[in-house]
Amino acid sequence: MLDLGCGEGYCARNYVKRGAASVHGVDISSEMIKLARTASDDAKLSFQCASIDQFSAEKAAHASRYDLATAVFVSNYLDSEQVQTLVEVAHSSIKSGGEFVLLHPHPHLPYLRQTTDSGLRFDVNTESSYFDAIGSSHVGHILDLEGKTIEVRLVHHTLEELFSNFLKSGFVITEFRELRLEPSTAAAWPVLKDVSSSNPMHIMIAGRKK
Numbered sequence: 001m002l003d004l005g006c007g008e009g010y011c012a013r014n015y016v017k018r019g020a021a022s023v024h025g026v027d028i029s030s031e032m033i034k035l036a037r038t039a040s041d042d043a044k045l046s047f048q049c050a051s052i053d054q055f056s057a058e059k060a061a062h063a064s065r066y067d068l069a070t071a072v073f074v075s076n077y078l079d080s081e082q083v084q085t086l087v088e089v090a091h092s093s094i095k096s097g098g099e100f101v102l103l104h105p106h107p108h109l110p111y112l113r114q115t116t117d118s119g120l121r122f123d124v125n126t127e128s129s130y131f132d133a134i135g136s137s138h139v140g141h142i143l144d145l146e147g148k149t150i151e152v153r154l155v156h157h158t159l160e161e162l163f164s165n166f167l168k169s170g171f172v173i174t175e176f177r178e179l180r181l182e183p184s185t186a187a188a189w190p191v192l193k194d195v196s197s198s199n200p201m202h203i204m205i206a207g208r209k210k
């Protein structure tokens with residue numbers, strides 16, 4: 001498996017726990033890669049410090065190498081050109097018949113009605129609209145489980161843009177889901193009830209290489 005934007009390796013370690021024969025993680029942050037390497041010495045895991053653009057520049061070296069690729073909450077840090085590169089490099093790195101799964105915050109999140117006590121709020125410029133804000137970086141704040149405020153960033157990409165990234169790269173879209181928090185997580189995180197009980201928080205797009 002290939003995990004693009006792997007961070008400190010949380011997903012990669014879980015993929016191995018769930019049976020992956022090997023996982024290669026790629027992330028731009030040397031800090032994250034260092035944490036990933038120290039968190040586990042499992043020989044099934046390997047990590048590389050590279051940006052998506054750098055990894056893509058070497059795409060001939062890893063063409064058709066993986067059965068499955070994932071990108072979990074990294075596209076929300078990338079501009080439109082970089083998201084297209086991410087989807088293209090996932091496509092070129094997997095074998096024919098392989099799948100790519102992308103997780104992204106739901107693009108409607110910054111446009112939800114927000115009350116002052118919302119546990120997740122975005123400071124969206126009132127002139128900005130869903131359709132014209134592609135590529136804008138929305139800054140938001142989320143209250144974590146300990147009540148600490150954390151800044152989050154969401155580079156805005158519409159559903160139409162993300163779907164077209166998949167189709168342009170040659171994927172057949174096999175599954176699309178709008179995800180909400182697990183009931184047990186939602187119960188433990190009541191300040192997020194605005195976004196967790198009645199609205200999706202994340203999206204998942206899965207595509208298969210023909």
Ligand SMILES: C[S@@+](CC[C@H](N)C(=O)[O-])C[C@H]1O[C@@H](n2cnc3c(N)ncnc32)[C@H](O)[C@@H]1O
Pocket residue numbers: 004005006007008009010011026027028029032050051052053071072073074077078082
């Ligand atoms: C929110 S974290 C997600 C980490 C991991 N996928 C997870 O779900 O635990 C986003 C990660 O994307 C990485 N990232 C941001 N821009 C990147 C880029 N241009 N190329 C590669 N990684 C990038 C960051 O360093 C960070 O580790």
